[in-house]
Structures are given as structure tokens and as C-alpha cells.
Amino acid sequence: MSHVAAPSPPPPGGVLWSVVGDVRELLMLPAALALQVAHPAVAAGVDEHSVFRTDPWGRGERSLHSLQLWVYGGEEAAREGQRVRRLHRSVQGTDPYGRTYHALSPDYYAWVHATGFPVFQHALHYLARPLTEAQERRLYAEWLQVGRVLGIRERDMPPTIEAFWPYFRRVLADEVEETAVLRELIALDAPVPPPGLGPLPVRALLGTLWxxxxxSFVRIRRFLTIGLMPPEAxxxxxLDWTDRQERALVRLGRVVRAVVPVLPDRLRYLPLAREARRAAGLSGPARRARRRRRTSGRCP
Structure with a gap:
């Protein structure tokens, strides 16, 4: 009996290694989540099986840690991908239109993963720098590689970036809508509980000030969610988006682009990413030396 090798995560030094562990990713994730739940079947699964209402901060922290493992986890990436699939085996039910769904149905499972690519591609225009054509192709190839870690089969997602955009536009035209879950995620009167993360004194202070x-938190969240979502989505x-909001997003992007690249690694990169980058020689003096030698084609 032949042994099938576990899928490998993207290699060190790729585009995803520059994007996924950077703190700017925290600004992009709400748009990706909103685009996922714009699909009625995905929204139904989140509505009926997720703790996004009662424990949004814990859910977000767990999802972020899982994403970091898919990219930076090495051998642990495949195990995390298997854990995610096991977690979704029982996620099934009926959507608002009376159609049955299962979280691991190839169309739905692939859509949840696919949304990350257009959100990264669009958000980097504001928060970092636009990707070159070569970087876009590499980003898509690496995102497909992460999909393999999650158990997404080759036939379930477009194999090339040229095939991705027609697929993406077809789903936008035929399937997405402003679902009830999406409305909750961008509502200005959302009853978001205070963060339950960090040391006890910090949690207590946030609880008092919340x-x-x-x-302000829900206004900023709505602004980033809609603004960093691709315009065609x-x-x-x-979803309405005004010229005034666009100008505000451009101004915010200028500040983020100026501040984040000069932050020390302990502030710029999330912990798991920071450790992986250090182990791969992509942080500290080695990274700074390579940056000085580069003259073009840099990742964000």
C-alpha cells in the first residue's frame, strides 16, 4: 500500500509568508469573513453552528491561529487542516431557502477558502503596495497550496488565476447576497461583548470601558469590512460605499503603509509568524541585509 505524502504549506519567503503573519492581516480578515457569509449556505452554517455572537473574540483568535498554522506550521499544517475538516463534519442543516447544506460540500468549502485571495489582492492596494503580476500569480498558487492543506481537491478550485476570476464573478452573480449574518457583522448596533482576551487587569479595564x-469599534469594523471587500463583491x-469613504480609506492606507514597515518584528508580525520567520532567517539582521540588496520586485 503506497503512502500518500501530506500536503505541504507554502514555502518560506513566498508572498503568503509576507502577508498572513503581518499585523495588517487583522484589518483584512473582517472583509474575508463577510464575503464568506454572503453565501446563503455558509451563512446558515455560521448562524446555526458558530459562536460568533457569544464568543466573537475567542472565535477570531482560534481562526487566526489556525490560519497561521496553515502557512507557517510546517508538518503541523497538515494536522491542523485535518482538524479543521473534522470540526466541520457535523456542520449541516437547511439554509433560509429550504436547501440542505453541509460545510464540507466541495462548492461551499472551496468558496470559504477562495474568498481569501481576492480580499488579499484588493486590500494590499491600500495597506501595503499593489502586487505585481508575478506576485499575484504566486499568491494564487500559494493559496491553492493552502487549500490542499485543508483538503480541497484540485478539481474544486480553479487551477489558475485566469480561471479564478470567471469563477469568482459567477458566484457573485448567481449565489451571494446580503444575508442576515452579513448584516449582523456590519451592523452599527451589534451587541458585541467586550474582549475576553489578555491578562485579567486588561480584561477588567476593557469591560469597564467597553x-x-x-x-467606535463597530463603525471601524463596518468601514474596514466594506472598504476592503473587492468592489465587484x-x-x-x-453594499453602499461612497467617494468620501473611499478617500478616507486611501488616507488610512497611507498611514498604515508608512507605519507598519518600520515597526520592530515583535510588533509587526504575529507570534507564530514571527518565530517561523526567525527560524527561516527572514527576520532581524538577515532580513534587513536582504532588503538593502533588493532593488525591485519586493513582496508587500
Missing amino acids: PALLP RAAIG
């Missing part, structure tokens, strides 16, 4: 902080779902 009623005053919540209105916004249009397909029916």
Missing part, C-alpha cells in the same frame, strides 16, 4: 468604546451584495 460601553464607551463599542460605538460589494456591488453584487448591494
